[in-house]
Amino acid sequence: MQAIFEPTSLPSPADGVPGVRERCATLPHVCFVAPATWPVLAGDAAIPVVGGAEVQQKLIATGLARRGYRVSMICLDYGQPEGAQVDGVRVYKMHKPDEGIPVLRFLHPRLTSLWRALKRVDADIYYQRTAAPHTGFIAAFCALHGRRSIYAGASDDDFATHTQEIRYARDRLIFRYGLRNVDRIIVQNPVQRARVRANHGRESTLIANCYAPPAQARADCAGYVLWVGALRAQKRPEMFLELARLLPRYRFVMIGGGDRGRRGEAYAQGIRVAAQALPNLEFKGFLPYPQADRHFDGARLLVSTSLCEGFPNTFLQAWARGVPTVGFVDPGVRRDGRPVSLIVAETGQAKDEVERLMSDDDAWRDASQRALAHFDACHSVDSALDSYEREFQELMRA
Numbered sequence: 001m002q003a004i005f006e007p008t009s010l011p012s013p014a015d016g017v018p019g020v021r022e023r024c025a026t027l028p029h030v031c032f033v034a035p036a037t038w039p040v041l042a043g044d045a046a047i048p049v050v051g052g053a054e055v056q057q058k059l060i061a062t063g064l065a066r067r068g069y070r071v072s073m074i075c076l077d078y079g080q081p082e083g084a085q086v087d088g089v090r091v092y093k094m095h096k097p098d099e100g101i102p103v104l105r106f107l108h109p110r111l112t113s114l115w116r117a118l119k120r121v122d123a124d125i126y127y128q129r130t131a132a133p134h135t136g137f138i139a140a141f142c143a144l145h146g147r148r149s150i151y152a153g154a155s156d157d158d159f160a161t162h163t164q165e166i167r168y169a170r171d172r173l174i175f176r177y178g179l180r181n182v183d184r185i186i187v188q189n190p191v192q193r194a195r196v197r198a199n200h201g202r203e204s205t206l207i208a209n210c211y212a213p214p215a216q217a218r219a220d221c222a223g224y225v226l227w228v229g230a231l232r233a234q235k236r237p238e239m240f241l242e243l244a245r246l247l248p249r250y251r252f253v254m255i256g257g258g259d260r261g262r263r264g265e266a267y268a269q270g271i272r273v274a275a276q277a278l279p280n281l282e283f284k285g286f287l288p289y290p291q292a293d294r295h296f297d298g299a300r301l302l303v304s305t306s307l308c309e310g311f312p313n314t315f316l317q318a319w320a321r322g323v324p325t326v327g328f329v330d331p332g333v334r335r336d337g338r339p340v341s342l343i344v345a346e347t348g349q350a351k352d353e354v355e356r357l358m359s360d361d362d363a364w365r366d367a368s369q370r371a372l373a374h375f376d377a378c379h380s381v382d383s384a385l386d387s388y389e390r391e392f393q394e395l396m397r398a
Contacts, residue, residue, distance in 0.1 A: 027068060027069050027070070027392075028069070028123075028124035028125050028148075028392055028395075028396050029069075029070040029071075029072065029121075029122075029123040029124045029125070030061075030064060030069055030070070030071050030072070030123060030124070030125045030127060030392065031071075031072040031073065031074060031118075031121045031123035031125070031126050031127065032057050032060075032061050032071070032072070032073045032074070032089075032127050032128075032129075033073075033074045033114070033118075033126055033127065033128040033134055033138055034053075034054065034057045034061075034073055034074065034075060034128075034129065035074070035075055035076045035094060035134070036049050036051065036054055036075070036076060037053075037054040037057050037058060037073060037075055038073075038075040038076065038078050038080055038091065039054075039078065039288075040054040040055055040058050040289055041054075041058045041061070041062075041073065041075075041086050041087070041089065041091070042080065042084075042086050043288070043289075043290065044078070044288075045288040045291075047078055048257050048286045050286075050288065050289045050292070051230070052154065052209075052310075052312065052313040052314075053129045053130045053154040055289060055313050056129065056152075056154075056209055056210070056313065057073075057127075057129055059210055059211070059212065059381055059384075060210070060381075060384065060385065060388060061073055061089045062086075062087040062088060062089055063381050063382075063384075063385045064385065064388070065087060065088025065089055066088065067385060067389075071088060071089045071090070072089065072090045072091070072092060072121045072123055073089050073090070073091050073092070074091075074092050074093075074094055074114070074117045074118070074121065075091055075092070075093065075094065076093070076094050076095065076096065076097050077093040077094060077095060077096045077097075077099075078096075078097070080093070092117045092120055092121055093113075093117065094109075094110075094113040094114055094117055095109035095110055095113040097260075106170075111137060114134065114137055115137065115141065118137075118138070118141045119145075123147065124147060124148060124396065125147065125148045125149070125150065125392060125395060125396075126138050126141070126142055126147060126148070126149050126150070127149075127150045127152065128149075128150070128151055128152070129151075129152040129153075129154050130153075130154040130155075130158070130165075131153075131154070131155070131157070131158040131165045131166055131175055132166065132171070132175060133166075133170075133171040133174040133175055133178075134178075135151050135174070135175050135177075135178030135179065135182065136174035136175055136176075136177040136178035136181075137174070137178075138151075138178065138182070139151075139177065139178040139180075139181035139182045140177075140181070142182075142183070143181065148183045148184075148395040148396070148398075149181075149182040149183050149184070150182060150183065150184045150185075150186060150391065150395075151178060151179060151182045151184070151185050151186070152185075152186040152187075152207075153185070153186065153187050153188055153192050153196075153310055154188075154310050155308055155309060155310040156189070156191050156192055156195065156308055156309065156310055156329075157308045158192070158310070159179075159187070159192050159195035159196050159199055159200065160195060160199065161199050176200075179196075179200050179202070180200065180202075183395055183398070184204075184205065184391055184395060185202060185203075185204040185205070186204065186205050186206075186207050186391070187204045187205070187206050187207075188206070188207075188208070188209055188310040188311040189206070189310065189311055189331055189332040189333075190206070190332045191330075191332055192204070192206075192310065193206055205387075205391060207384055207387040207388065207391075208311070208378050208379055208383070208384065209311045209313060209316060209379065209384070210316070210379055210380060210381045210383065210384035210385075211313065211316035211317060211320055211375075211379055211381070212380075212381050213317070213320035213321065214293070214294075217296070217297055217320060217321045218297065218321050218322060219297075219299065219300060219318075219321045219322040219323040219368060220297065220298050220299060220300055221300055221361070221364065221365075221368075222300065223251075223298045223299045223300040223301075224250070224251035224252060224253045224282075224298060224299055224300060224301075225243070225244075225247075225250055225251065225252045225253070225299070225300070225301045225302075225303055225354060225358065226252075226253050226254075226255070226295060226296065226298075226299040226301065226302045226303070226318075226323075227240040227252070227253070227254045227255070227256070227302070227303050227304075227305070228254075228255045228256060228292055228295070228296075228302070228314045228317075229255075229256050229304070229306065229314065230256055230257065230258070230259060231256045231257060231258045231259075231267065231268035231271045231272075232258070232259050232264060232267065232268075233267060234306065234307050234308060235256075235305065235306045235307075236305040236306065236307055236328075237254070237256065237271050237305065238271065238274070239305040239347055239350070240252070240254060240303055240305050241254075241271070241274050241275055241278065241281070242347055243303065243347070243350060243351055243354060244278050244280055244281040245278065246347075246351045247280075247351060247354060247355060247358075248279075248280050249280075250280065250354075250355075250358050251280055251281075251282070252278070252280055252281040252282070253281070253282045253284065253295060253298075253299070254275055254281060254282070254283050254284065255284045255285070255286075255287050255292050255295060256268075256285070256286065257285060257286025258271075258286075272285070293317060296317045296318055296321055296323060297321065299318070299321075299323050300323065300357075300358060300364065301323065301324055301325075301326065301354060301357050301358060301364075302314060302315070302317075302318040302323050302324070302325045302326070303325075303326050303327070303350070303354065304325065304326070304327035304328065304329070304341075305327075305328060305350075306327070306328065306329060307328065307329070308329065309327075309329045309331070311331050312327070312329075312331065315327070315331060315341060316375065316379050318371065319340065319371040319372060319374060319375035319379070320372070320375045320379075321372075322368040322369065322371055322372040323368070323371065324341075324342065324357055324364060324367035324368055324371055325340075325341040325342065325371065326341070326342045326344060326350060326353050326354060326357070327341050327342070327343060327344070328343070328344055328345070328350070329343075330343045333374060333378070335370050335373060335374045336370075338370065340370060340371055340374045341371075342357070342367065
């Protein structure tokens with residue numbers, strides 16, 4: 001776990017750095033409203049929560065802190081101290097994950113604790129990612145208090161006419177209000193940009209996801225076929241199990257845990273039982289982000305079976321090492337006119353591509369080099385931070 005300090009012992013990011021104190025005085029205070037990001041930010045392996053949106057917010061928030069920004073984050077109450085600081089990011093608390101009486105908890109403690117936290121932080125810019133009613137509340141708070149707001153998409157479905165990720169009609173209405181009223185919308189790919197324009201009548205800014213690979217991270221040309229994700233129906237993990245059945249000569253590794261709740265856990269348990277019955281598949285279950293990340297070093301190929309994505313962080317973890325990817329969703333990236341990720345439409349086609357890349361070293365090497373070159377050119381943390389800084393400057397001028 002990262003070092004955590006009480007607020008009274010915290011130094012300023014600018015302390016002792018010549019010229020940075022003056023820069024900090026001119027930079028906006030940025031707050032990330034990121035309810036489930038505390039376990040990823042703090043590296044707390046005891047809390048089984050990890051997701052692409054959370055990883056991206058950690059990378060961006062800590063990167064901005066390193067550049068001298070005052071950065072805050074509002075998270076759920078997992079037991080961390082109020083005002084704790086991790087890697088330059090000060091963390092404020094909302095309600096506990098399951099706190100409150102069903103139905104009534106929508107207002108209290110969920111809305112009330114969020115609103116109080118927004119006021120305590122008193123930031124210049126509030127940034128929120130993933131479709132949720134939080135988007136509407138933040139837009140309203142910023143309009144009322146003269147602050148700036150940013151919504152960043154996490155999935156193509158965020159900008160569809162009917163957002164599947166949000167269960168209740170009430171919450172969908174609040175989210176759509178937020179999309180209409182936030183100051184900026186950030187998207188991950190051209191599909192999302194087109195949907196924002198067509199479905200919501202707004203323009204958006206495309207900022208590519210980023211990733212910081214560990215030193216010496218690399219693919220293993222003698223490695224396995226890897227799958228990493230949440231064990232939920234949208235991710236279609238059963239298709240990966242089918243690939244393992246169809247290709248018994250290759251090793252397969254599966255990493256992922258189930259969602260909270262009886263329905264999510266029942267689905268995940270079915271996947272676990274089926275996975276453990278396959279002799280050529282090693283099922284790892286849920287792993288904290290750093291541990292899951294290390295398994296990319298042993299992979300020759302990554303497969304994504306998800307039905308809908310924004311821009312998979314797993315692709316960046318793979319490409320940074322030169323691990324080719326096969327997926328059912330086109331992330332919209334090309335190099336020399338060719339897709340960086342191999343795109344398939346059904347299980348039989350996926351089987352053929354996996355077999356080709358596992359057996360043909362020349363084809364694998366070509367895909368590996370293309371993936372690595374694209375990552376180096378487009379997905380560094382510094383490149384993403386530069387883009388965000390431009391957005392912040394424009395917002396504050398406005």
